Amino acid sequence: MTTTRTVNRAARIVLPGVVAGVLAASALAGSPAHAADEEVPGLHLVTLTGPGTSATPPVTGAPDAQAVLLARQDAVLETIGGPATAYRWTTALNGFAVELTADQVTALESNDDVAAIEANTVRPMAGHVDLSAVRFSRSSDPRASRGAGGSGVVIGFVDSGIAPDSPLFSEVRGLGETRAGFSGTCSPGEGWPASTCNRKVVGAGWWVEGFGPDRIRSSESLSALDVVGHGTQVASVAAGNSDVSVLMNGRTMTSFSGVAPQAKVAPYKACWAAPDPADDGCSTADLVSAIDQATADGVDVLNVAVAGPTTTDTVERALLGAAEADIVVVGAAGNGRSAFAAHASPWVTTVGAARGNTLRGRVSVVGGPAFTGASRSRRQLGPVALVLGADVAADGAPTEDARRCLPGSLDARQVAGRAVACLRGGIGRVDKSEAVALADGVAMVLVNDRPGALVDDFHTVPTVQLSVADGTRLTRWMKRHDRTTVRLAGVGIEKDASEAARWSAPGDDRASLLKPDVVALGEGVLGAVPDAWALFSGTSAASARASGVAALLRAKHGHWSASVVRSVLTTTARPLAGTSTLVQGAGRVRASLPRPGLALDIAPTRYRDALEDVSWEDLNVSSIIMRGGGTTTRRVTNLGTRAEYFSVSARGFVRHRVRTTPVALRLGPGESASVRITVTGGGNPSRFDDGWIVWRGARGSHTRIPVAISR
Template sequence: MGCMMRAALARGATGLLALTAAFVAPWTVVPSSGAADHAPSDDLYLVALRAPGTSGYDGGLGVRDYRGAVLAQQDFLLQRVDAPDPVYRWTTALNGFAVRLTGAQVDQLRAAPQVRMVERDTVRRVTGTSTPAPPGAVGDGSGRGGRGVVIGLVDTGVHPGSPVFAYSPELGSRPSGYRGTCEATGRWRRTDCNDKIVGARYFVEGFGADRLRAGADTSPYDDDGHGTQLASLAAGNADVPALDGDQDHGVFSGAAPLARIAAYKACWSAPDPADDGCSSADVVSAIDAAVADGVDVLNLAVAGSPGLDAVDLALLGAAERDVVVAAAAGNDGSEVGHAQPWVTTVGGTTGPRRLGALVLGDGTRLAGAYTATRGVRPTPLVDAATIPAPGSDERDARLCVPGSLDASRAAGRIVVCERGRVGRVDKSAAVRLADGVGMVLVNASGEGLPADFHAVPTLHLGAADGRALRQRLDRGRVVGRLVRTTAPAGKPQVLAVTPSGRTGTGVVKPDLVAPGAQLLAATSPSGSGPRWTLTAGTSAATARVSGWAARVRAAHPDWSAARVRSALLTSATSTAGEPVSLRQGAGLPRPATALDPGLVYDVPATAWRGALDRDTAGRLNLPSVLAAGGTRVVTRRVTNVSGRASYFSSRAWGFTRHRVTVTPAALRMPPGATRTVRIRITPTGAPGAGPGRVDSGWVAWTRSDGTRARIPVVLP
């Protein structure tokens, strides 16, 4: 905070006066030139100040006094530029405010020495995807972990009526450290907070209530579904039957079934879905509130920018309050968002596929994506194009447009429909309306095979198999049955939508990957709509990581957030076909193994702020290494958290153009001890170097019983 600031951090009234004086140090206000700069503006700006919020303050004043000084500094800046009353003020995770400014006022605030950044408010997308990724598996949600931990989710709210959020005596007593409230308004009742959902708030001033679609609820209630999906994946109750009418999707469990949920609704639906999203001012306000309320884990599934922004600064404040921060890497496959060292940034992977087959009378099997838990007995098939309803044409019928099928010819049959024009699930609804008992959905070209929940059992086939099936139907009567099949899970692969990290960040990103394809999740029903869905994207992966972090935090309540993060990273396993760690980070977490990682890489909460300098970020005691430029020695400190004296041996492997050695090569450590280790990196001159090429591998410490703590090392 600078010499002047530090000198002011004395206790008592004198210290408060000195600190306030430092906060309001004058600066020369120079009006901007040009009439356009002085024109009135309705634009909302986020102003982040250099001094931290209360969560990052480590001086001698009490929280109340320091907050008073923060507010005085904000008042001083607002008055100096003659700004209107701010839309939001932030004093906990961030010291700043959101306010409507003219161009001249923006220039003046950017020139103020107390201001770190001024940025225009933007609307960001949630990082789920409505176009499902390649078929994947329901992740491992078994277990009873998470008791006593509160997961805060900044998203579209939560639907309290789902059985995954019902109160259970197994939850135990309410965490005393959480101070959040339930905002009873709109469709949200105070009784919707039930000790499973312990907090529910909403933030809409940045997005604007006047921009909401008709029927959108200005309350914590989730009228979109995304927030409910993530809350269920992170902390949904265990062993809940996933039933939708006559559809049985099996049994569901969240990653940390005994964790509590606090919903902070900051993402909204507009009349045009293309305008849906989350105002960055609302997101910062939600983060600030969650940190003030006392959440233990914070889940953010909102797109980030490649560089540092106000949202990332608010997440810094959360990390300084010792909150485990998990954020989605993004879904556009380009640059990783939230690439800051204090954030656990999460990418997505595939998993075991949901498969089925159409078995014809002669034994021919046509395989594809299939989610139904029941099959369809041997039944005649019919090409939808041959049974248009009166008033419908062949093209509409071929695509199974709702209302286009003749029920007298579809009843009791498996209907073969083609993908296109209307939603995939709308086609199965049309088949059901026409009394069909099943559907085969055929790709028109080379699209993927998403697995959706359908109104009737549905097999999704590729274009080639679809053409072969239609040729059979052209030749005469075809009878077949729909069956569910299984296949070896194989090793998960990183989803194409997961962006790759960059060497220029100074840290390995993403930190982790987790299942992010076709995960079963509870959702917020629209009327009589489905209560369960398959969700995909790095947001789904992030929710699982948040739940796993809650399990580790519950098992080790004395561990810092950095230790929890280290345990997840060092116990992870690699994905398939990803030798370069900038795609997978440490890999796939193994939550059960993370409970006993052997060694951890701890980072004091007070150290994160120093990482605002990129050169400093690489020197943090992170459970990963990104080192560039010739021979280097990287220092790390490891702590024995096994609870007993242990022997650890080191190993480095996987590198093709560097020799990597660890000193000392072995450690004998008493419980709780910390030792400094050095990783020496020497180029070997081996071929393969070039622009954009990186070398990567692993450094691991293995305990005498085989427990391994492994970190990724990336060498541009």
């Protein structure tokens, strides 16, 4: 049993800047970009031995716990000359951020009170916001939130802030009262007066010392105000108000609602825009500060849409403190198959990305071939003449600009009343359809210029997007015929066979925990951005959906612990056929509230015990990973209000025999029982195998945990 870079409480180590997974998936290219953490010289994160105050509830008459921790920190700082700190942390963990010389680092390595020292690094956000993909005017604020779910629950977002003027974050009727125990405040800043908060946005904070206020973009605001768009989209998907109309050219295209529309939001801004967008990101010192404050404020769910290494670093230790405070912690797995899923600890629900359904459309050439692609338009159009953009260039416009339908490149006299075939690239996809509309065109056929995803965008005119191969065939037909007439029509929905996004970070079969825990929709997700709407992709979009479902569960089952909520998210997920558990975990998070069956609960104190023992082996996690075979135990608890019989079976295994003892249970409400799972056989030990242990309740519930049998 091994745990990657698990740090013993008494250990004295230095953690260098580590490679975080990767940057987010590009919705334009359909594939992820990659980058490593950038180490910021000088600033270090120092964690002292022992937990923060979140792990030790206050005792009447006991000394002030925070004061005791601060005194310990002062004593450690005095041993290296008492340098001024950038941050102090006392809730989620006991530590501080401080500029250190090499000699000071060496001195702290030998200090028995120091558990870990880590260089400050900057990590990318785990999503790509395609600001050019959708440009809608917004509706007026809704008068009431007719959608239900999440009432009173507070979701904290460690991200790039939010745009509070979006109607998705307006104070509307039906939001309910904030749950007792939340003590967050509205920290003011540039463009964010203290009066910004309301009954929907119930708290806000921002931290920039780790990233560096001298390194941010000139358009940034030293406040919780979002200028990147990432944090706004994540928060809107998880908890945006319901029934907000999405308008384009004065026409309602759809109605938007977050997963938990009655939940409250609290942005903790730790991610910043740099002059070069490639340098946007979140420093680990700022991330830990935001997590520490969110834990102190008492959020119910904490969403961290930032990936990172698979080690138990300072950020992960801070998230442990949040879990010890009974907060449901949800983290993005990261984007890119070249790195393993982030947040490889048992106290975080790590979320990978699944593909969504793509709306399909067909371009039918009258008297010729038909081609199927992506199209959000459902209305039939035609017959209508189709022209190549390169053949209808405006006077003085370069042919290449017209080929790609850049604004102003098309001749309205030749385009009016016609459909235009446009090559992808150069500008945003929806900008091309807008250019066609401005030239009085009535439809567009968008042709990929390289292999990549087909996206059912919201376009200004009816549009079908075609692959490179189909676009080439269509173009050849048009060049061989004097006139091409087409019909456009919607033809249903395409469902990907595996549904797992190709770029979602997978788990490591050599690890001691199965990650990611679950997957959720993470490709082409619509959400709010400052002053508009846009699509975004990445495991950040997936984590947002999972956080919304967690809020629904916390609102409906207020007595459930964070551990139980995390277990239910996992055990009720829907497996994706033909997909490895190393990619999907337990499967796709259900969008609606599942029927509660059994839960695998973990006492918060057990996480730290396991961390100190450098072993997750005895933790009652809702998944299993084994090397070759053996026996392990899980303890299940009846979440129902009545006594119930549960039968258990093993499914899906191809190369191993998996047995459970006992094969049936009768449990009263709240009653628990242990089940032994034994794996034998396998023949070739180099072959990977996986499947499921499923408990089926007499009242219709299904509790499912994934099992991976590694080499």
